[in-house]
Amino acid sequence: xxxxxxxxxxxxxxxxxxxxxxxxxxxxxxxxxxxxxxxxxxxxxxxxxxxxxxxxxxxxxxxxxxxxxxxxxxxxxxxxxxxxxxxxxxxxxxxxxxxxxxxxxxxxxxxxxxxxxxxxxxxxxxxxxxxxxxxxxxxxxxxxxxxxxxxxxxxxxxxxxxxxxxxxxxxxxxxxxxxxxxxxxxxxxxxxxxxxxxxxxxxxxxxxxxxxxxxxxxxxxxxxxxxxxxxxxxxxxxxxxxxxxxxxxxxxxxxxxxxxxxxxxxxxxxxxxxxxxxxxxxxxxxxxxxxxxxxxxxxxxxxxxxxxxxxxxxxxxxxxxxxxxxxxxxxxxxxxxxxxxxxxxxxxxxxxxxxxxxxxxxxxxxxxxxxxxxxxxxxxxxxxxxxxxxxxxxxxxxxxxxxxxxxxxxxxxxxxxxxxxxxxxxxxxxxxxxxxxxxxxxxxxxxxxxxxxxxxxxxxxxxxxxxxxxxxxxxxxxxxxxxxxxxxxxxxxxxxxxxxxxxxxxxxxxxxxxxxxxxxxxxxxxxxxxxxxxxxxxxxxxxxxxxxxxxxxxxxxxxxxxxxxxxxxxxxxxxxxxxxxxxxxxxxxxxxxxxxxxxxxxxxxxxxxxxxxxxxxxxxxxxxxxxxxxxxxxxxxxxxxxxxxxxxxxxxxxxxxxxxxxxxxxxxxxxxxxxxxxxxxxxxxxxxxxxxxxxxxxxxxxxxxxxxxxxxxxxxxxxxxxxxxxxxxxxxxxxxxxxxxxxxxxxxxx
Amino acid sequence: xxxxxxxxxxxxxxxxxxxxxxxxxxxxxxxxxxxxxxxxxxxxxxxxxxxxxxxxxxxxxxxxxxxxxxxxxxxxxxxxxxxxxxxxxxxxxxxxxxxxxxxxxxxxxxxxxxxxxxxxxxxxxxxxxxxxxxxxxxxxxxxxxxxxxxx
Numbered sequence: 001x002x003x004x005x006x007x008x009x010x011x012x013x014x015x016x017x018x019x020x021x022x023x024x025x026x027x028x029x030x031x032x033x034x035x036x037x038x039x040x041x042x043x044x045x046x047x048x049x050x051x052x053x054x055x056x057x058x059x060x061x062x063x064x065x066x067x068x069x070x071x072x073x074x075x076x077x078x079x080x081x082x083x084x085x086x087x088x089x090x091x092x093x094x095x096x097x098x099x100x101x102x103x104x105x106x107x108x109x110x111x112x113x114x115x116x117x118x119x120x121x122x123x124x125x126x127x128x129x130x131x132x133x134x135x136x137x138x139x140x141x142x143x144x145x146x147x148x149x150x151x152x153x154x155x156x157x158x159x160x161x162x163x164x165x166x167x168x169x170x171x172x173x174x175x176x177x178x179x180x181x182x183x184x185x186x187x188x189x190x191x192x193x194x195x196x197x198x199x200x201x202x203x204x205x206x207x208x209x210x211x212x213x214x215x216x217x218x219x220x221x222x223x224x225x226x227x228x229x230x231x232x233x234x235x236x237x238x239x240x241x242x243x244x245x246x247x248x249x250x251x252x253x254x255x256x257x258x259x260x261x262x263x264x265x266x267x268x269x270x271x272x273x274x275x276x277x278x279x280x281x282x283x284x285x286x287x288x289x290x291x292x293x294x295x296x297x298x299x300x301x302x303x304x305x306x307x308x309x310x311x312x313x314x315x316x317x318x319x320x321x322x323x324x325x326x327x328x329x330x331x332x333x334x335x336x337x338x339x340x341x342x343x344x345x346x347x348x349x350x351x352x353x354x355x356x357x358x359x360x361x362x363x364x365x366x367x368x369x370x371x372x373x374x375x376x377x378x379x380x381x382x383x384x385x386x387x388x389x390x391x392x393x394x395x396x397x398x399x400x401x402x403x404x405x406x407x408x409x410x411x412x413x414x415x416x417x418x419x420x421x422x423x424x425x426x427x428x429x430x431x432x433x434x435x436x437x438x439x440x441x442x443x444x445x446x447x448x449x450x451x452x453x454x455x456x457x458x459x460x461x462x463x464x465x466x467x468x469x470x471x472x473x474x475x476x477x478x479x480x481x482x483x484x485x486x487x488x489x490x491x492x493x494x495x496x497x498x499x500x501x502x503x504x505x506x507x508x509x510x511x512x513x514x515x516x517x518x519x520x521x522x523x524x525x526x527x528x529x530x531x532x533x534x535x536x537x538x539x540x541x542x543x544x545x546x547x548x549x550x551x552x553x554x555x556x557x558x559x560x561x562x563x564x565x566x567x568x569x570x571x572x573x574x575x576x577x578x579x580x581x582x583x584x585x586x587x588x589x590x591x592x593x594x595x596x597x598x599x600x601x602x603x604x605x606x607x608x609x610x611x612x613x614x615x616x617x618x619x620x621x622x623x624x625x626x627x628x629x630x631x632x633x634x635x636x637x638x639x640x641x642x643x644x645x646x647x648x649x650x651x652x653x654x655x656x657x658x659x660x661x662x663x664x665x666x667x668x669x670x671x672x673x674x675x676x677x678x679x680x681x682x683x684x685x686x687x688x689x690x691x692x693x694x695x696x697x698x699x700x701x702x703x704x705x706x707x708x709x710x711x712x713x714x715x716x717x718x719x720x721x722x723x724x725x726x727x728x729x730x731x732x733x734x735x736x737x738x739x740x741x742x743x744x745x746x747x748x749x750x
Numbered sequence: 751x752x753x754x755x756x757x758x759x760x761x762x763x764x765x766x767x768x769x770x771x772x773x774x775x776x777x778x779x780x781x782x783x784x785x786x787x788x789x790x791x792x793x794x795x796x797x798x799x800x801x802x803x804x805x806x807x808x809x810x811x812x813x814x815x816x817x818x819x820x821x822x823x824x825x826x827x828x829x830x831x832x833x834x835x836x837x838x839x840x841x842x843x844x845x846x847x848x849x850x851x852x853x854x855x856x857x858x859x860x861x862x863x864x865x866x867x868x869x870x871x872x873x874x875x876x877x878x879x880x881x882x883x884x885x886x887x888x889x890x891x892x893x894x895x896x897x898x899x900x901x
Contacts, residue, residue, distance in 0.1 A: 069847070215776075217780060279769045351787050352787075663881075693877045
């Protein structure tokens with residue numbers, strides 16, 4: 001078990017990876033404007049740093065996105081291999097260190113495939129063309145007659161073949177083709193895209209050999225455990241470490257300065273115990289005696305806070321979308337329906353808590369981290385120890401789950417600060433209690449909806465209001481209102497064809513660090529909107545799916561610009577990725593058909609619920625079947641999810657993401673809640689912060705992928721938002737009990 | 751000095767007798783396949799076999815292990831070919847994979863005691879093992895598949 005084999009320390013990864021004489025679509029063949037010091041994110045055409053071929057024909061493909069369970073470390077390299085005409089068994093995947101030359105490595109927002117699918121295809125196709133041209137030159141035939149397939153180039157007319165190995169040197173001498181010369185494969189020719197290959201990490205995972213942040217071993221490293229200010233913004237007044245130092249294996253204690261607002265990705269500060277092993281460090285930390293000054297956030301009480309959010313949501317707030325005249329329609333309506341909804345703070349609680357090793361040496365840091373964003377690690381660590389970002393090397397391990405938590409590298413900053421102070425490599429591995437106390441929490445929201453309905457029950461006006469501490473508060477402590485980006489997650493983009501529609505956002509001060517969690521604000525917005533639509537359907541005495549489709553109206557692309565509404569569309573062009581209600585309708589029709597909605601015959605205590613939502617440019621409809629027994633115990637026998645995420649690249653992994661999202665959705669809907677008193681988070685571990693276990697998960701989840709043409713969209717997150725409303729709507733169908741507050745387990749169902 | 755066997759090899763431990771087995775395995779023997787998830791024995795990520803029984807190694811003190819035989823994920827099979835491992839790979843159970851060594855050890859112990867578990871048996875035996883990615887459906891399927899191979 002050699003440490004060096006696991007993580008070679010080398011800055012010049014290209015030089016280290018590829019043997020001399022190899023075709024490196026990289027430094028050597030890089031167009032002149034793309035010198036390594038330039039920010040390649042500005043350059044749309046830079047396929048090069050992802051691919052190398054050795055003279056023995058072996059292919060190395062760089063995975064630059066983080067693997068946290070989506071299969072992306074396999075899926076993107078697989079795309080390159082397919083376009084290249086490579087044999088997957090001769091491909092080795094190497095994990096990239098943090099480096100801007102790869103473009104964004106921030107593995108969140110369900111964007112790896114949608115942002116890099118075409119780039120990966122072009123990368124493979126570029127190298128394929130160079131190999132084909134090299135073969136054509138050897139055979140003196142037109143390149144157009146040569147075709148790369150199965151790790152060789154074939155000239156069909158003369159039945160000649162040359163292996164990649166035989167062509168590498170000649171191909172390397174070819175000029176890099178212009179983008180206009182590249183012809184991507186016809187999808188009918190795909191060998192791997194749309195079919196999939198097993199994860200490159202599968203065997204390692206099943207044998208315990210896979211290496212996560214928690215598993216990094218660096219020679220000479222010590223183990224640290226930190227007692228942090230229990231309330232955000234708290235300060236160390238006085239501490240006594242004499243008992244801690246008596247613990248066997250404890251070496252020393254080190255003070256880390258408290259973070260100052262805005263907290264962003266700073267280390268929170270506190271007192272660190274440095275020890276020979278994880279156990280000794282944690283035992284030593286328990287023996288610290290510390291007096292804290294708690295600071296202004298000690299007033300935070302989640303119960304009172306909830307009331308203030310819900311109250312603010314009933315009052316006029318900042319208008320963020322306004323079409324028609326909602327007030328006029330409401331005042332002249334024959335019937336008005338209103339409802340308030342609430343969702344609590346949530347913790348990410350990935351199975352692997354935050355963990356990293358950092359080694360400060362000679363003004364540089366080498367870090368190994370379970371991180372979703374190694375470039376953010378470079379910037380954060382550099383700031384924390386006063387060096388330049390490009391003097392930080394960040395190796396990326398596998399991530400034992402992340403869900404957004406590991407986009408925030410405060411824990412890597414801790415390791416780096418401690419390493420600088422003590423001059424040794426330092427390992428930080430958070431306990432579950434630290435993970436839950438010091439998360440970047442998913443925000444808590446109070447929402448209010450009011451609709452005017454006509455005599456047929458159809459909505460003529462809709463007012464939608466949400467109030468929650470915004471993510472922006474973590475980066476600007478004065479921020480109270482939400483950014484357009486966050487409001488674009490399910491509040492602004494309500495898709496129904498309602499003539500008068502207005503969305504509003506109210507201010508809220510954050511008392512904990514707020515962060516993004518799998519599907520972000522879509523969680524509460526979809527819960528509110530999709531529950532309220534079900535309430536309107538019930539008030540109209542209509543079938544929820546039929547009512548919903550009628551309200552959605554005829555297929556159209558929502559024109560936010562004509563409404564003068566600011567809408568962010570997940571950072572993508574609304575022309576390329578319109579909000580197409582026709583696609584939304586389609587997933588609803590598919591889920592209804594495949595679940596057997598129209599012919600459902602629930603017995604007493606059983607109910608079916610429905611919800612549909614577009615997020616991360618993907619359209620998802622959900623049907624949940626529930627059973628509530630006489631004691632009020634909830635069971636979820638079956639969930640159906642219909643998904644349109646454009647063309648599907650790796651179907652089994654996309655399916656698994658939606659199967660997982662159904663379970664994550666159960667955790668969100670039924671179980672999860674973070675509360676606070678006196679500024680302190682009250683939950684600490686899986687005994688009081690509950691997440692779904694096997695017996696609480698849906699017994700069956702059926703994922704129906706609609707493989708559409710066009711551009712691929714997100715897969716990791718969009719399964720989550722429709723789950724909570726589908727479950728709550730099913731509970732209503734089963735029991736007549738309307739759930740307006742999460743988690744469901746706090747509600748009486750009988 | 752505490753003498754025990756880990757994956758068939760004799761070991762002697764002279765550290766803090768209160769140290770949980772998990773940290774001995776991970777920090778001293780560098781067997782990092784067993785994972786930390788909660789530290790209080792309620793998530794199952796650290797599951798290993800002690801004398802054939804599944805235990806949460808994060809709450810088993812070294813002092814209780816004299817003369818015991820510990821098997822970790824690294825020692826479950828020589829060639830990644832335990833029926834549970836094969837079924838796990840065939841059905842592509844893992845997502846992030848972090849909890850899976852614990853899941854596999856728990857499932858292997860279940861099949862040893864109940865070669866043909868019912869759906870209810872599986873949910874009962876596996877509810878101590880959390881998977882935050884939500885691979886439960888495939889875990890059920892893989893246990894059934896492994897049971898068929900064994901039977």
